Amino acid sequence: xxxxxxxxxxxxxxxxxxxxxxxxxxxxxxxxxxxxxxxxxxxxxxxxxxxxxxxxxxxxxxxxxxxxxxxxxxxxxxxxxxxxxxxxxxxxxxxxxxxxxxxxxxxxxxxxxxxxxxxxxxxxxxxxxxxxxxxxxxxxxxxxxxxxxxxxxxxxxxxxxxxxxxxxxxxxxxxxxxxxxxxxxxxxxxxxxxxxxxxxxxxxxxxxxxxxxxxxxxxxxxxxxxxxxxxxxxxxxxxxxxxxxxxxxxxxxxxxxx
Amino acid sequence: xxxxxxxxxxxxxxxxxxxxxxxxxxxxxxxxxxxxxxxxxxxxxxxxxxxxxxxxxxxxxxxxxxxxxxxxxxxxxxxxxxxxxxxxxxxxxxxxxxxxxxxxxxxxxxxxxxxxxxxxxxxxxxxxxxxxxxxxxxxxxxxxxxxxxxxxxxxxxxxxxxxxxxxxxxxxxxxxxxxxxxxxxxxxxxxxxxxxxxxxxxxxxxxxxxxxxxxxxxxxxxxxxxxxxxxxxxxxxxxxxxxxxxxxxxxxxxxxxx
Numbered sequence: 001x002x003x004x005x006x007x008x009x010x011x012x013x014x015x016x017x018x019x020x021x022x023x024x025x026x027x028x029x030x031x032x033x034x035x036x037x038x039x040x041x042x043x044x045x046x047x048x049x050x051x052x053x054x055x056x057x058x059x060x061x062x063x064x065x066x067x068x069x070x071x072x073x074x075x076x077x078x079x080x081x082x083x084x085x086x087x088x089x090x091x092x093x094x095x096x097x098x099x100x101x102x103x104x105x106x107x108x109x110x111x112x113x114x115x116x117x118x119x120x121x122x123x124x125x126x127x128x129x130x131x132x133x134x135x136x137x138x139x140x141x142x143x144x145x146x147x148x149x150x151x152x153x154x155x156x157x158x159x160x161x162x163x164x165x166x167x168x169x170x171x172x173x174x175x176x177x178x179x180x181x182x183x184x185x186x187x188x189x190x191x192x193x194x195x196x197x198x199x200x201x202x203x204x205x206x207x208x209x210x211x212x213x214x215x216x217x218x219x220x221x222x223x224x225x226x227x228x229x230x231x232x233x234x235x236x237x238x239x240x241x242x243x244x245x246x247x248x249x250x251x252x253x254x255x256x257x258x
Numbered sequence: 259x260x261x262x263x264x265x266x267x268x269x270x271x272x273x274x275x276x277x278x279x280x281x282x283x284x285x286x287x288x289x290x291x292x293x294x295x296x297x298x299x300x301x302x303x304x305x306x307x308x309x310x311x312x313x314x315x316x317x318x319x320x321x322x323x324x325x326x327x328x329x330x331x332x333x334x335x336x337x338x339x340x341x342x343x344x345x346x347x348x349x350x351x352x353x354x355x356x357x358x359x360x361x362x363x364x365x366x367x368x369x370x371x372x373x374x375x376x377x378x379x380x381x382x383x384x385x386x387x388x389x390x391x392x393x394x395x396x397x398x399x400x401x402x403x404x405x406x407x408x409x410x411x412x413x414x415x416x417x418x419x420x421x422x423x424x425x426x427x428x429x430x431x432x433x434x435x436x437x438x439x440x441x442x443x444x445x446x447x448x449x450x451x452x453x454x455x456x457x458x459x460x461x462x463x464x465x466x467x468x469x470x471x472x473x474x475x476x477x478x479x480x481x482x483x484x485x486x487x488x489x490x491x492x493x494x495x496x497x498x499x500x501x502x503x504x505x506x507x508x509x510x511x512x513x514x515x516x
Contacts, residue, residue: 091383110392156391
């Protein structure tokens with residue numbers, strides 16, 4: 001296995017106006033690893049993955065995918081690199097105007113990997129992989145429950161067999177049983193396609209199920225990184241407060257949106 | 259703040275907004291010309307914008323043509339000039355009322371719909387999802403909408419609006435005002451010139467461009483959830499209507515200024 005990290009962030013800095021969201025984020029994710037970033041609301045988790053994907057432009061630092069710098073590259077180069085990615089969005093982000101199968105097959109058709117007939121067959125197979133029958137394929141996303149939408153989103157994320165998959169708050173808004181089902185599916189699907197996974201969440205049951213390694217972000221900096229097994233004995237008051245969900249501790253929640 | 263500073267700020271904000279819309283338009287037109295193309299999306303938009311706008315456009319111009327005939331008859335009868343009615347109706351409808359009313363009606367229907375749809379896609383991360391699926395939102399969402407409106411406004415909607423508007427005048431004139439059917443049609447055709455039709459179709463294409471540009475611009479740049487979508491929709495319709503009335507004068511000057 002190559003020693004070049006699949007994802008490497010060095011000194012990543014992002015601000016909106018005068019508000020610094022990412023101060024100096026350093027993170028390395030090796031190939032095949034499942035990294036979970038934890039942190040409170042507004043700590044910069046989503047901004048981190050949006051910067052990696054190029055949805056937001058970083059103000060400084062370095063983002064490397066397979067050793068290739070992402071900051072400052074052309075749109076066509078970025079588009080080629082984005083072919084390596086799959087992403088499950090927090091709200092599903094399914095396209096309302098398309099039936100479920102076209103949502104799942106969208107990446108296959110966009111990358112011209114298959115014709116529509118083959119893409120539909122692959123989409124139905126991916127839907128089966130996440131526990132949904134072929135009858136769901138022709139439904140509209142609006143006809144699905146929240147859990148089903150997450151499954152369709154997961155099927156879409158794995159449809160092109162991506163090298164890297166991002167999961168943005170995969171269990172938000174789901175009941176505990178459905179959350180566990182989605183966590184199980186994430187673990188299985190990532191293993192199936194042999195992908196590197198980067199998940200952001202504040203759901204500790206997801207962390208314990210999905211993660212190989214965990215990183216905690218606070219005030220725009222990674223304050224702790226380590227194996228999942230060490231999280232309960234990290235020695236960090238910040239980690240202890242977060243994983244135990246205590247109001248008292250060094251982490252002060254921002255009441256006012258800055 | 260003193261009064262001059264206030265004026266300066268308003269002017270700067272206006273120029274900034276105009277610059278942003280200009281850059282958006284250039285970006286959209288550039289993406290229209292370069293592959294990949296999405297003919298399926300283009301056809302879908304052409305149906306939605308053209309075919310489904312026909313009933314409301316037809317009804318509006320039918321009754322406007324009828325009202326115009328009644329008004330002109332009443333006014334011209336004061337000077338014993340009733341025979342000018344067919345000429346004034348056809349020139350009024352084809353040069354001015356057909357394209358302008360059609361533009362305003364389509365702005366209300368299509369520009370609002372584009373802003374609401376794209377705005378919702380923005381706040382539910384569907385546009386971000388497109389990027390992660392290797393699809394350029396400008397090529398997939400914006401270019402087909404603008405192209406479809408530029409094509410359908412002159413080739414379907416304004417042709418129908420002009421025809422039905424003239425028909426509305428004809429029906430009232432022949433059924434209520436005592437005009438002979440053959441003479442009315444002859445007067446209409448004798449005084450209708452090619453430049454009138456050219457001006458009408460040119461206006462339609464220009465209006466189509468502004469209707470879709472405003473809908474797409476405001477929808478694409480939506481932020482702030484449901485309220486933001488509402489604001490974008492309102493801004494799209496208002497700005498499209500203003501641009502229609504402004505460009506109507508410019509095109510009229512281009513064609514008919516002596």
